[in-house]
Amino acid sequence: MNIIEMRSVYRDKLDLSIDECDFIYKIILKELCNIDPIEIALDPTFNLSSKSEKTLLQSMNMIIDDYPVDYLINKKNFYGKDFYVDESVLIPRPETEELVDWVINDNIDINDQKNVIDLCSGSGCIGISLDINNKYLNVTLSDVSTNALKVCEINKENLNSNVKIIELDLNLITGSDKEYDIIISNPPYISLDELNQIGKNVKYEPEIALFTPKDKPLHFYEKILEFASTNLSKNGVIYLEINPKFILEFNQLLTNYSINHINFKDDFRCKKRLVKLTF
Numbered sequence: 001m002n003i004i005e006m007r008s009v010y011r012d013k014l015d016l017s018i019d020e021c022d023f024i025y026k027i028i029l030k031e032l033c034n035i036d037p038i039e040i041a042l043d044p045t046f047n048l049s050s051k052s053e054k055t056l057l058q059s060m061n062m063i064i065d066d067y068p069v070d071y072l073i074n075k076k077n078f079y080g081k082d083f084y085v086d087e088s089v090l091i092p093r094p095e096t097e098e099l100v101d102w103v104i105n106d107n108i109d110i111n112d113q114k115n116v117i118d119l120c121s122g123s124g125c126i127g128i129s130l131d132i133n134n135k136y137l138n139v140t141l142s143d144v145s146t147n148a149l150k151v152c153e154i155n156k157e158n159l160n161s162n163v164k165i166i167e168l169d170l171n172l173i174t175g176s177d178k179e180y181d182i183i184i185s186n187p188p189y190i191s192l193d194e195l196n197q198i199g200k201n202v203k204y205e206p207e208i209a210l211f212t213p214k215d216k217p218l219h220f221y222e223k224i225l226e227f228a229s230t231n232l233s234k235n236g237v238i239y240l241e242i243n244p245k246f247i248l249e250f251n252q253l254l255t256n257y258s259i260n261h262i263n264f265k266d267d268f269r270c271k272k273r274l275v276k277l278t279f
C-alpha cells in the first residue's frame, strides 16, 4: 500500500473529521514509522514497508477503540516540553498547565530558594515544569504509585531536571518539620457517581489517578490539608486543581482551617478548577 492509500484507510475508518484523521495519521507516520509526513506531498506513491503498514493499521485499530494517541507514541507535550507517558500515569491535561503558570508567575521575582512538593505527581509534569522554569524552586515529586514514580524518573532524566522523587501515600501522612513553602497538587478528583458522565478517552488511564474513594469526593483535599498542617511552612501557599462540581463542599471543608486568602481561578473552559490557598 502506498502512503496516500493508507491515508484514505484512516479517513474511511476513523470516525473523525478529515483534518483530525490526517493529523493523527501524520503523527503515527512520524513517531512510530519514522517516516517524514512531508512524503505525502513529495511522493504520493511512496510505498510503505510491510512493517510500517502493520504498525499503521494496528495503531488505527487501537485509536478506533479509543486508545489515546499520547499512549501510543509515549509522549505528551506539557508546558512546552515533551513528557514520556504510559498507561501507569494520567495524560497531562491543558488545564493543569494553567496551575503551573500560576505558580511560575507568582514566583517570577524571587531570589531565595523555596521548597515545593508536588503531591500526586503522576508523570511529574507539574513539578518538573516548575523546576525547569525557576531555578529558585527546589521541587520534590511524590506519588503512591511505584510505576508512576518510574515515569517521573524517566522524565527527570529526559528533561535534565533536578527534582527529588519520593514515594508518599497521602493516606499515611508523615512529616512534621514544616519544610515546604509551596504545596501543589492535582489529585484524583472524579467521584464514582460521575462514572457514566466521563469520556471514553479515560478508559485506559489508571483508576488510581482518576477516582476518589466511594462517597468521598473531597478525600484527597482533606488529606492534602492534613499534610499541610504539619509540612507547610508559616505563610506557605497551596495550589490545587479541583473538581468544579464540588465547589460548595470544598468551600465547606476550608472553613475547618485558618486560611488567609482563598483565590479561585477559572480554567480556559470557564470552569472554577484552580484554587490558591494562602496561610
Ligand SMILES: C[S@@+](CC[C@H](N)C(=O)[O-])C[C@H]1O[C@@H](n2cnc3c(N)ncnc32)[C@H](O)[C@@H]1O
Pocket (backbone or CB within 6 Å): 089, 090, 091, 092, 093, 096, 119, 120, 121, 122, 123, 124, 125, 126, 142, 143, 144, 145, 148, 168, 169, 170, 171, 185, 186, 187, 188, 189, 208, 209, 210
Ligand atoms: C490526577 S493524577 C495527577 C497526575 C499529575 N499530577 C498530573 O497533573 O497530570 C493523580 C495521581 O495521584 C496518585 N495517587 C492516588 N492515590 C494516592 C495516594 N493515596 N497518595 C499519593 N498519591 C496518590 C495517582 O497515582 C496519580 O498519579
